[in-house]
Amino acid sequence: xxxxxxxxxxxVFNFLKEVGRLKKMPRRGWVINQINNPETIAEHIFRATAxxxxxxxxxxxxxxxxxLKIAITHDLCEVYAGDTTPYDSVLPxxxxxxxxxxxxxxxxxxxxxxxxxxxxHEKEKKSLEDLIEELPNDFKKELLDLWMDYENRINxxxxxxxxxxxxxxxxxxxxxxxxxxxxxxxxxxxxxxxxFDEPLLVYFMNVLEYRFHKKxxxxxxxxxxxxxxxxxxxxxxxxxxxREWVVEGIEDAETTAEHVYHLLVLxxxxxxxxxEIDMEKAIKIALIHDMHEIYAPDFTLxxxxxxxxxxxxxxxxxxxxxxxxxxxxxxxxxxxxKRESEExxxxxxxxxxxxxxxxxxxxxxxxxSKKRTVEGDFVRQANEVINLFQRAKYAKEYKEIDCDFWLxxxxxxIKDENLLIxxxxxxxxxxxxxx
Amino acid sequence: xxxxxxxLTKEGLDKxxxxxxxxxxxxxxxxxxxxxEVFHSEDVNPEYISxxxxxxxLEEKIAKMEEVIRGAQMIESPQKxxxxxxxxxxxxxxxxxxxxxxxxxxxxxxDPALGKISNESPVGKAxxxxxxxxxVTVSSPIQTVYKIKxxxxxxx
Numbered sequence: 001x002x003x004x005x006x007x008x009x010x011x012v013f014n015f016l017k018e019v020g021r022l023k024k025m026p027r028r029g030w031v032i033n034q035i036n037n038p039e040t041i042a043e044h045i046f047r048a049t050a051x052x053x054x055x056x057x058x059x060x061x062x063x064x065x066x067x068l069k070i071a072i073t074h075d076l077c078e079v080y081a082g083d084t085t086p087y088d089s090v091l092p093x094x095x096x097x098x099x100x101x102x103x104x105x106x107x108x109x110x111x112x113x114x115x116x117x118x119x120x121h122e123k124e125k126k127s128l129e130d131l132i133e134e135l136p137n138d139f140k141k142e143l144l145d146l147w148m149d150y151e152n153r154i155n156x157x158x159x160x161x162x163x164x165x166x167x168x169x170x171x172x173x174x175x176x177x178x179x180x181x182x183x184x185x186x187x188x189x190x191x192x193x194x195x196f197d198e199p200l201l202v203y204f205m206n207v208l209e210y211r212f213h214k215k216x217x218x219x220x221x222x223x224x225x226x227x228x229x230x231x232x233x234x235x236x237x238x239x240x241x242x243r244e245w246v247v248e249g250i251e252d253a254e255t256t257a258e259h260v261y262h263l264l265v266l267x268x269x270x271x272x273x274x275x276e277i278d279m280e281k282a283i284k285i286a287l288i289h290d291m292h293e294i295y296a297p298d299f300t301l302x303x304x305x306x307x308x309x310x311x312x313x314x315x316x317x318x319x320x321x322x323x324x325x326x327x328x329x330x331x332x333x334x335x336x337x338k339r340e341s342e343e344x345x346x347x348x349x350x351x352x353x354x355x356x357x358x359x360x361x362x363x364x365x366x367x368x369s370k371k372r373t374v375e376g377d378f379v380r381q382a383n384e385v386i387n388l389f390q391r392a393k394y395a396k397e398y399k400e401i402d403c404d405f406w407l408x409x410x411x412x413x414i415k416d417e418n419l420l421i422x423x424x425x426x427x428x429x430x431x432x433x434x435x
Numbered sequence: 436x437x438x439x440x441x442x443l444t445k446e447g448l449d450k451x452x453x454x455x456x457x458x459x460x461x462x463x464x465x466x467x468x469x470x471x472e473v474f475h476s477e478d479v480n481p482e483y484i485s486x487x488x489x490x491x492x493l494e495e496k497i498a499k500m501e502e503v504i505r506g507a508q509m510i511e512s513p514q515k516x517x518x519x520x521x522x523x524x525x526x527x528x529x530x531x532x533x534x535x536x537x538x539x540x541x542x543x544x545x546d547p548a549l550g551k552i553s554n555e556s557p558v559g560k561a562x563x564x565x566x567x568x569x570x571v572t573v574s575s576p577i578q579t580v581y582k583i584k585x586x587x588x589x590x591x
Contacts, residue, residue: 028560068461086548111551117548153541154454156499189577190530197542197553205557209576275481 009418009425011134012269016389018131019265021079023258028083029169032091033102033183035176039257041075041083041306043238045258048074048168049264050234050287052161054227054357059160059200065159065280066146072264072283073146074165081127084120105187121151127282139272156212163198165351170205171228174212175235210225221355230352233294243298248401250394262385263289265381270418274378281364282375288361289368296345301326304334325405342369384410385419385426392430403430439505440543442522442554448507451543455500462493503543510541512588518567518584522554526562527585534584539563 022042030038049071056067073283075083086106094100099263129146132140149158173188177342196202207224210217217225237256245253254262267286271277304326326334350358367376388403388410395401407427414420443451462561469489510523520526524539537550539562545553552559558581561571567586573579 063492066492104531104533107530107533110536113549117546152454153546154451155496159542186577190579191547193557193573193579194537194552195547195556197556197559199543199555202555202557202591206575215574275485332442416510 005421006425008136009421011136012266012418012422013389013425013429014264014369015132015135015269016266016386017393018079019076020390020393022075023254023262025078025083028088029085030172030176030183032087032098033176034095034099035180035182037239038176039172039238040255041078042261043255043257044168044172044263045072045075046174046261046287047231047234047238048161048165050165051168051171051231052351053267053284053287054230055164055167055200055204056157056160057294057357058224058227059198062160063155065283066149066155067161068280068283068287069268070146070150070157070161071165072261073143073267074129074150076143076270077124077128077147079127079131085118089116098311103184104185105190135269139269160198163196163201166192167201167204168197168231170208171231172235174208175232178212185354226352226354233349233352234291236294237290240293243303244300245390245394247300247302248394248398250358250398250401256293259386259390260287260290263379263383263392266386266389267369267382269380270416270422271378273418274416276374277378278375280369281373284360285368285375285379286365286382288365289383290346291349291361291365292342293346294349296341299334299338299341301331301334339369378416381414381416381419384413385422388423389426393425393428439502441503441506441543442508442510443543444510444523444540446487446551447541448504448509451500451503451507455504458493458497458500462490462497465490465493479521508541512590515588515590517588518586520562520565520583523588525587525589526583527587528562529582529584530579 022045024041025041026038028040028045029385030262049068052065052067052071056062056064081096089108089112090101090106092101125147128144132143135143146158149155150162151158153159153162170192173185176182177185192205196205204224204227207221207228209215210221211225213226234257237260240256241253242256242259252254263286264283267282268279270278271282304323345361350365352363364376365398367373368379369376371380388406391401391403391406396405407423407430410423411420414423462576469486471480471486481548493522507526513519513521516542520539522539522541525536526539527534527536529561535550537552539554539559540551542555545551545556547556552562554560558573561573562581562583565583569583571581571583573581
């Protein structure tokens with residue numbers, strides 16, 4: 001039994017490790033548009049998942065759990081296949097010509113369209129199959145079926161998400177355009193007006209236009225406009241390095257959005273074994289558990305050691321060299337400050353949402369912060385494990401990073417059986433650097 | 436409430452029917468192989484709840500496919516020499532000096548990467564009912580002119 005458990009944990013460990021690559025892969029469309037420090041694939045998935053939740057709820061009649069799972073799965077194929085763009089087969093090497101090309105939308109012959117489409121699908125399917133090969137059969141089947149739902153667009157959830165996914169992309173294009181005046185918008189509109197046909201998303205396309213071209217918002221658009229503001233706020237969690245790693249001196253540290261994405265995968269991969277967990281709820285909790293960080297400071301344990309007046313040390317270099325661990329009294333004080341500032345941050349973040357979704361999101365966040373449901377408690381434990389996983393990964397690159405204290409803490413806190421076995425696997429890997 | 440209509444080609448409808456049959460097959464196999472023991476008793480345990488949930492997702496999918504099959508409207512090709520754009524039309528357009536061939540389809544079969552544009556998309560709506568030789572302007576916020584160079588219908 002022990003051997004079997006270890007094998008199972010090893011499979012999940014490797015899956016997490018491979019999926020973690022998406023946190024280091026910039027989206028290719030932005031790279032060829034020469035956008036500085038572009039989002040990663042994991043960050044895109046994070047917001048696309050959140051958008052599919054809110055927009056899916058607005059549309060109605062969709063199975064939310066399926067929709068969220070399709071969102072988490074849809075770009076897993078890019079772990080090995082990489083990201084592709086419609087420009088790939090016509091890319092010039094010369095930067096000036098590339099810039100000119102990005103002002104146009106590439107058109108292809110029917111034969112080229114079919115060839116590109118089949119090639120992309122086959123490459124991505126193979127990549128996904130390789131990635132999930134070792135996973136248990138039922139999970140493997142679920143992932144592949146959901147990905148095919150997305151690719152085939154026959155089922156309503158797959159059809160809806162394939163467009164919600166591109167809407168996230170379109171919104172990101174506009175956000176870069178507003179900031180960098182790039183990418184050029186014309187090709188985006190040429191594509192979008194041929195691509196979107198879901199009435200809600202065609203409508204949302206108009207909302208984008210009103211928002212970014214500074215037109216006066218018509219009354220009937222107000223609700224969707226608030227949704228858009230909310231999505232933009234979520235975008236702030238992309239490219240926001242986590243303070244926990246920054247204070248450790250890690251360069252190009254994982255961002256909050258990337259962390260959330262990794263947590264989503266862990267929650268699903270391990271939570272599915274616990275039949276008491278409502279997976280839709282657990283996924284939603286994981287998705288929003290750090291949403292307060294849009295406004296609230298991202299406190300670390302090290303901050304607590306400096307907390308005498310309830311202030312967060314702004315200058316990382318004041319914290320890093322000392323790496324003081326807090327006393328019990330400081331920890332208690334920290335919890336209090338953290339709780340208050342996070343509650344305030346969360347209330348501010350959800351204030352953009354309409355009442356129905358606001359209540360749901362805030363309620364789920366309380367499930368997490370107060371550990372008041374099975375799912376809230378489970379995601380909290382999973383969060384500690386994914387942090388340990390990431391810490392162990394950094395420890396291999398940065399030798400001075402301490403893992404022992406966190407490993408001990410996790411062993412004391414984690415109760416879920418599957419997560420405990422995973423901790424053993426993390427420990428094993430830490431001790432066997434070649435594993 | 437009137438049933439929603441889904442405009443499909445024969446190939447599109449066949450694809451939906453195939454998916455429908457596969458889902459039904461999966462349901463039968465799940466009942467046969469995965470139903471927990473308690474399925475036949477009054478007890479409620481997590482395995483049973485989880486099984487019921489899986490089943491209801493599957494049943495929901497089947498019901499949605501049934502809805503499409505019930506509301507399917509076959510796309511009828513008009514006379515071969517018809518030059519007006521309807522569903523099923525293969526249209527050669529000139530967009531900003533670039534030629535492209537697009538097919539106007541219903542939402543279920545839309546696949547813009549393959550040139551299959553939905554009749555419910557902004558461009559699809561603008562082209563619908565227009566004729567060979569006409570120019571269609573899609574505006575807001577960037578104006579684009581689609582010159583309709585050729586309208587054809589594939590022979591059956």
